[in-house]
Amino acid sequence: MVRAVLQLKGVERHYEQAERRLTILNGADFSLHAGEMVALVAPSGTGKSTLLHTAGLLERPDGGDVVLAGRACGRLSDDNRTAIRRNDIGFVYQFHHLLPEFSALENVMMPQLIKGLSRGEAAERAAQLLDYMQIGKRATHRPSELSGGEQQRVAIARAVANAPLVLLADEPTGNLDPVTASYVFQALEALVRQSGLAALIATHNHELASRMDRRVTLAEGRVVPL
C-alpha cells in the first residue's frame, strides 16, 4: 500500500468574526500519498486556504491533528512547526512572493542557505531546478525582469529546493492567462512526477484539476471526493 505522507485527522478550524464563531473546518479528514497529485476545488470562501495553511503547519488546528510522515505535528509549538515546515513542506502561492532584490537563482538558493547548505551546493541545485522548470536562461534575472509565468516557475523551483515531502499550492496559476497556466502546470507536474513528491493543489481551473490523480472539495467543513 502507498504510504500517506500527509494526513488530516478530524481537523477543526474556527474563526471569531463580529462576535460570532465561524466554523471553517469541522472534523476534516484527508490523506495524501507519496507520488500523488490531488486537486482541491471548492468555491471561494469555503476554506481552501485555511485547509492548506493548517496542513502546511502555518496555522494550528483548533481540534484534531496534522500527521506528516507518521508524526503528529499540527499541535506542536510554533518553533517546532516552523522547523518541520522548512524541511518537509513546500508552498506555492497565487502571487510568487519572490524577493525582489535577488535574482531567480538566489531566490531558489535561499531556503537551502537557511537550512545550512553551502553556497556552492545551493547554487548547483538551484540551477538544476531552474533548468528543470525550463527557465535556466533567466537565472540571473530579478523577478521584475520576468513574466508572470516565469516568476511562478521560479516560485515552484524555490518551493521544492529543500526536497520537501509535500508540496502545497494555493491557486498557483490563478494569476496567469490560460495558455501560460497550462505550461506552468505542465512544468510543475513534471517536477512532482520526477521527484515523487506528494502535492495538494487548490485551483479554480477545472481543466488543470482534471489532469491530477484525484479531486476533492470542501463540504460543511469536511474534505470529500469531487
Ligand SMILES: Nc1ncnc2c1ncn2[C@@H]1O[C@H](COP(=O)(O)OP(=O)(O)OP(=O)(O)O)[C@@H](O)[C@H]1O
Ligand atoms: N484570520 C481570519 N479571521 C477571521 N476569518 C477568517 C480568517 N481567515 C479566513 N477567514 C474566513 O474563513 C473563510 C474561509 O477563508 P479561506 O481563505 O480559507 O477561503 P478560500 O476557500 O481559500 O477562499 P478563496 O478561494 O477566495 O481564496 C472566509 O469566510 C474567511 O473570511
